[in-house]
Amino acid sequence: MGRTSGQFRLKLNERQAALVLLTPFLAVYGVFLVYPFFKGFWISLHDWNLLAVAFNPDAKEFVGLRNYQRVMWGRDIEWGAFAQPFIQLFGLAVIGLAIFLRRVGRVSKVTAIAIGLAAALLFVLPGFHPGEGGRWYDRRFWPTVGNTLVFVGLTVPGVAITALILAAALNRETRAMGLLRTIFFVSQVLSVTVVTLIWQIMFSPRQGLIANITDLFGGSPIIWLTDERFAMAAIVITTVWWSLGIAMILFLAGLQDISRDLYEAAALDNASGVKAFWFITLPNLKRTITLVVVLQIILHFQVFGQSHLMTNGGPDDTTQVLVRYIYQSAFRDSELGRASAMAVFLFVIMGAFSVLQFVLGREEDA
């Protein structure tokens, strides 16, 4: 606020000062975040064509929750406990595990409930399927959500595990280690368009470095971005390369909080290296690991650029992700209502993870 410097003679009481200092942010916050948030919900209740409404504001039609129904539901949808046996049984198993871990006291009540709830969803949601003669109104929505989950499911462990190993190895204050850390971190600051630019060419079967190397050994190159078996892997590799840095730094910070004495004591018991990592580092890093995982989930659930620029969601929609579907529904198909309904869905999922993060953070603090 350049203005305040001119008003230094003015004496404000505490309330007035608070008002002056808070108003600018509250105004921007209210207008550009709170209002759009509610407006998004409002749009999702309408049949709202991007161009038609732009030319004639009355061209929208209130349709209640129909957009949600059209996006997420279908005709003759049934539920079965074994529609997707693997996923659903896995969900059941995790529920059991959560109960067991709680019983033996390995996890707190809140954590157990959180894991249990997530697993319950895993059991319930995949059970829905169109019955005889029925079908989803939008055949692409749930597969798109599924792809997003697969992307998150591959990227987050990929990032977390690699970052953890690197952080453990790099946790020394020397020049060489500092340099190595910089190298592993620097790709994080590149923009998504640079990253996809590099990797699109890296993966190209004709011009790509990977293909050039395969050629050298006489192999035939993989056509990464248009092969359904490799397209998702390609964007996961790209993403891990890109976003390892933050996770690594967070782990390094967490590692520095672990007391040296613990390691020295362990060394006396002949526990060092891998053993020390397993018995000392991991348990003491539990909080950081949770944090990294939740943050990465939130971050990668919103993936857009990699899919949009590298594979166009293909082949056969195998890399189509939620945010790209929202973008396409809004700006290619002009259907703002449907797109907004999907955006609300995205918000609910993200919100659930934010709450989870908050709860876990609180619990560890206490």
Add this chain to the structure above:
Amino acid sequence: MNRSYAWLVTALAIPAFLWLVPTLWMVSLSFQPNDVLARTTSSTALGLVPLPFTLENYAALFAFGQTPWWFLNSIIVAGGMTLGVLVLSTTAGYALARLDFPFKSAITFACLIGLMVPEQAVFIPLYTMFADFGWHNSYHALMLPRMAVPIGVFLMMQFFKAIPGDIEEAARIDGVGWLQIFWFVMLPLARPAMMTLAILTFLYAWNDYLWPLVSAQQREYFTITLGLASIQSNFAQSEGLGRVMASGVIASLPVVLLFLIFQRYVVQAMTVGGTKG
């Protein structure tokens, strides 16, 4: 330095080199002639050494290209956004952390609940809103939405909370006003936190893709990130691989330099933003 340490460094140097390869390759390709690249990208050492060498791609980029213009836009947008976020976050963060006023906890909660709203969930209503105002294709359209995100307020609030109260009290006893305390006492103390916030915001602004994609259609307001996306979506018809790669290098240079210079703050930023955000 003992032997196991030397082993560790050597063992890590290999993945580190592999990690660098994609970036090195981009830089190397940007220095090779386009007609050579059209035939092969592995002239020398798999293309990692820029031989045959040329500066033509960069020359062409600055002679005809729109890249310098996009570059300038990115600086304006990222700089403006950073400034805006700093102003809004320090003022609000200070008020929430140190001042007492009615409904304080309710207002604080209302501000921080916004952390839960992802950008992607509000870009459509934001788009229609800016369209109603006739604001698209402008610098403020590119800057404003991010200024409303409360992460900066949260960071600054945490920082101000950690400052001991006696400094403030001493000033109060001397009859110094609240705004003066904020300006002369608190802001200088907050410099490291502001630095951290500034770098985080700048990086975010420089790299943002989705919002500029829907808000800017005119060249005057293309950012470098957006411009680069427009180049790569049509490789087949583009000006040649070398030039595209040169644009990529130019787009990355400022953020990489910024990172290398202010590495300490970035690391701090990630740690603070991560553990508390």
Add this chain to the structure above:
Amino acid sequence: MKHVLITAAAAATIASGAMAQEVTLGRFFGACEDAGTDTKASVGEPCIIQSIINAASAEIDGVTVNTLPTDWGNYYDQIKAAYAGGTPPDVHVMHRHRIPEFAGLGALADLSDDLAAAGIDTSDWAPAALDAVSFNGGIYGVPMDFHANLWHVNMDLMAQAGLVENGQPVLPSSPEELLAHAQQVKEATGQDYLAADFAQFPIGVRLTLALMWQQDANIFDGDTATIDNDAARNAVTAITQLFDAGVANPQLNYADSQQAFLNGEAAILVNGTWVVDFYDAEAAKEEVALDNYYVADFPTLFDTGATWADSHMWAIPASLKANDAEGYAAALKVLAFINDHNIDWARTGHMAVRNSVLESDAYANLPHRDEYTGTAAIARDTPPSERYGAIQDVLNRELQAIWLTGKSVDMALADAEAEVQDLLDR
């Protein structure tokens, strides 16, 4: 905050500038940043169009043209976003297939009464061209070309396989012959017979559509999707038999399939008219494996000749006509200039739209022009629809599912029909 606004305001003033009359122009075709103003010397779609635009900017008094970014992938998304945001470019290129959507919503200016005054003679347009830009009795654009799918031929590979007669390639006349030719090429040269972008842009869709039209079928009729039928199955299997026999690779995208053709790794490339001059120029180069380049009409494998075709045209937003008389006049001048340079645009390989150009010697003498004279007569497209883009996307996904992920033809066609029906019902 103040600083930000001042900076922004200052920059905005500099950017918009108080020029004579600036016409903003939106186009795709790809970027060509150093095109110059010589409309006779440039090569390739991006550079030819940009040289025409640059020339317009230099030669029309009191008008400067500002070309907007040329992002192919997001072009229609961005144009829509610009219209909805109230800032569409003053003139922009589009495909004829988008007219129902844009003109239907009132986005485009009806140019009918102003073309003559601007020096554009609509009676010189070929009837099909006039038809392409007409909608509900109005004229909503200035047509620039017809473009269609062609077969680009590597004559050396064809000759080695014994598929050249009297200096012309021998092309198949049935799906069985197609496979036989393909195997002949594979045996004689070891190379693939046919390459095309089956993995990225909807070139594979256009190929399939052509084969459906050749059986007098179409993907929808009025409000009813008609995809799950024998015509579609025949069309798809005519193509998949090549993949199954290993004489074509479905995984190549646009750039890779083009590169394969230029590298002499495929005897035929199915691609549009837009690359004829580019391939001609490439074939002349020493280092490019393709030497003997020939262009052929899309062959008839079934009953009736048909190939996918579309038109590029230039439109002006309705808002410009309504609110800015000077801007509208300037925009029309630019369209007139482009219309006058129809012959230069035809150098890309596209077919011209003006009778005077079509009948000229200059046009007939363009490289390879005499090799695909039959294309104009067999040009086809799907029925007009406001959801053209989404329908193409459905087809592209389901067809890719067949050749890239092994989805069964029956399932893919059934799914495509259901989804297209959904789109038609919306």
